[in-house]
Amino acid sequence: MHTHPGTEDRNAGFSDTTLRRHLLDHRDAGVLLVRTPGSAARIPDWVEDDPELPRVRSAGRWLATPGRFFPGFGRDVSEADLVQAAVEEAKAANGWCKVIGDWHPDQLALPLETLTAVVDAVHAVGGRVAVHCQTADGSANAVLAGADSLEHGMHLDPDLIDRMAAQGTAFVPTLSVFGAGADRRRAQEPSARRDWWLAGWEGMLPNVEAAHQAGVRILAGTDSFPCGTVMTEVDWLVRAGLSTEAALGAASWEARSWLGLPGLVDGGPADLVAYDSDPTLDPSVLARPSRVILRGRVVA
Template sequence: MGDEGGRAAERVILNCTVTDGRTAEGAEPIRDAAVLVRGERIAAAGPRAEVLARAPGAARVDLGGAYLTPGLVNMHTHLSLSLPGPGGEGVKALGPHDLALYMADGARRTLHCGVTTVRCVAEKDHADFALRRAIEAGRVPGPRIHTAGRALVCTGGHGHEGADTLECDGPEEFRRGVRAQIKAGADLVKVMISGGIAGEHERIDTPQLFADEMAAVIETAHAWGRKVTAHAGPAPVIAEAVKLGLDCVEHGYQLTPDVAAAMAQQGTALVPTLVVTRCKAFFDELGVPAWMQERSLGAGPRHLESYAMALAEGVTVLLGSDMPPFWSFEGTNATVRELEHMAENGLGPAGALRAATLGPARWLGAEADVGAVEPGRYADLIAMDDDPLASASAFRGVRWVMKGGEIVRDDTASRP
């Protein structure tokens, strides 16, 4: 494929079609394109002749006619996930050193899948901050990490059993919980405001925070310049949080058209995580108990209805798998399988590409750095042979990954 891995001072990527999430907003793909990368960032992107004229002596990377897109952004990630059952118990039993290595391995695998940025929304023992520092220092490979630290829950609330949550009660404790995550280095705040599929002694529609507690979380986080995302299932609970200024909903299993309309008007995004209510093989692999499987899979039809309502009302939807992003599942990885569900159930391929790249970048406030193939942004790029604007399943064929100007995966490198 020409050129070897690693980061060159200047290189030109050519023999490709460049496309990104802006196609959902009317932009056209660039065919016979080239991308000039200097150091970590994109210096130029456009027709091949124009780009080559700017750097005639740059090293060349020939993608062999591939489609080139920004790296994917997974907005609902748990690198230390431990569901009920033997598989999850094994993760819970890891000591701090083992946990760090376990998460580092997951980060490497995530990056190699073509996910170059993640938003962690509850990780154990603040190990995510150490992992982020290690990745930024170049000690371990992995995606760019935006993290909430530990999620905030009421006593006995959703996810309270693990070291990835912090139990709080009353407005003052929730304020303290927000500040504790920000002190540790959190980029955003995650709060559990209803029950879910993984809590044995709750229902999806169980309200878990009072309005004054939700208000305390949102007000405090916003005062510190952090957005808030909420694990939430039922429409009434979501409606109340949206009125208080919630920035994002995770799952949204039981939306109504009115609540979806309120989300769209407020600018509250939705990370639907459709795959979590249609993943029996994953549950079986981890030994997830029957009660959770039944609750999850039983919620599937209503979950899709909620998603359709969100799309119909114009809610911004963003890619997030909840399952570990790299997990091998139904012939691909969990990230791509989620993206396929989003595309096939009303979003379409162009919308899915935006939901996996530019949309998340905007929500994260990282639009200057990631999410598009554009000068000034990091050279976080992936390549595949099939057209992602024809089908989201094209991402099953990711064969080349660059992060920050460094080639971290090249499936053709060892071919004769």
Template sequence: MTSLHLRGTVLPEGDVRDIWVVGDRLTFTRPPGGSTSVHEGGFILPGLVDAHAHLGHDAGTMAFDPALFEAAALAYAGDGTLLLRVPGHREPVPTPLRQRQDLPRLVTAGPWLAWRGLEELDDLQTVPADLTAAGVAQALANDGWCKTYGDWEFDRAKTPQPVLRELCDAVHAVNGRVAAHCQTAEGTRSAVLAGVDSIEHAWFLTPDLLDVLAARGGAVTPTWSGFAGHVSNVRTKPEGPRKDWFLGGVESLRVATVDAWEAGVTVLAGTDSLGHGDVVAEIGHLIAAGLPPAAAIGAGCWDARRYLGFPGIEEGAPADLVAVAEDPRVTPGALRHPSLVLLRGRTAKRR
């Protein structure tokens, strides 16, 4: 089998290395036989990650459409985003799409599962009779994850901590993990203390909660992309508790970004997009919030891959690689212009 050869500065370590791709795997040892040089110079990093994406949903009806999913997934692959966590999708991703070698790797979590006591849900959520049983079933049916809610409306009931704890204990017992939507102080606190693994949106986190999360290897996904564009409009709205809640929540995202990272919590880049999300923009939001660029890139690349169970650039790892001309730690926008994208050892993009 002919191998591919790349040479460049490998991130995050920063050493110049030779990488060979044999089939869908990479190796640092020159394989026997000839190899084809596909990249020389610049920087090589693992495929980017959108850790919170809902691709495939129609923005108007919120119906899941396999054709929309395919189009968005192809666009992700083309721009070098090669791993997607999908914490909420209204229908299972069809098996033929899951098996497509030209689409990003998937970590799905099943439908948006809500506790029945949450009021004024929209028609997105599934409200199972038994949340715990449903969460376990979805973790097993998907990629080890289920998705639930710590809260929904700021001025309404929150999911009780014992309900979340029972869910987390049962999902952990089958080696699964729980992601929870958290946008209130009470909901966020309950979710962290109940054992939720990944706090989505992560509003109103406090230092004590960050310590709890860090101690168990937890993660936060601040999803700046879902909020940042609304701030200036919300500022024009009449004063009131909803406005205070939104602006306070977005303000608190610096805690879920910089303080979380400093506390040792894994910070994940997630766009919360219904279609093809812009992970590089989310990385930009993390940097704007004060995260060092290398950490922000890690949140949408090597750290996210590790957290989701996929290695970065190491011996025997999947050959999911992005090559860029400039150092993205200095010029993060360079991530927008990969000169080469390899997914499962195949060329997804070449410039």
């Protein structure tokens, strides 16, 4: 539900070859539907026509206002042009757009009025808005603006969780990418940036558990590389307090339903992953699919 196939190096840029390799890595790990909330380039049309690749739901290019992203890595737009750009990306992709709602902790988050205007305009054309947020103000503004999903949600004020549940804002915490860097951060020399990051991380697992208990839809995404490691996110969601079945659903049937695709029902897409034992009883088997069936064909 949160991965960025197609590029591994900001300097190298987007590559069709890298995109195909990343998507095959996801597929072989049992991921048959990929949501990429933001990319260095729009996902090309040939991906949907390739029977070997997972289905992809894209949010087009990252939308970044000045100072709030890696320069030139997404679509750089002014705050005044953001609403129009968001509508354009949503129409050009699968109805989604992705807005960088904040960046460094010492920088102002995207203003609430601007983000609200984006959400209203994209909703008016039938689209949905994902918001990158990792500061307290950025996460708060994403919720208050009525965003469809919080990507990361670091420093989220727990008092906003009930509002998220009421308005249907999903939470994609990408715990695995943060968890992988936690020990390295702790080993750094004390600094304001280090302490800010660690404070945000320490609140994430309790917030995920509280959000799940409140009825917020929790979804599994890995963010960074290597691709094909969603099972690590399932493990982190279990550590956060979700049941194994709920964590598996966050990476499977719940995610698929949220993106508008049916699961294992008559007339649904013939996508299926099989395991030698029940993953709700033994989640470790998620790393070893015994059969991957995509569009009715055995592909792995």
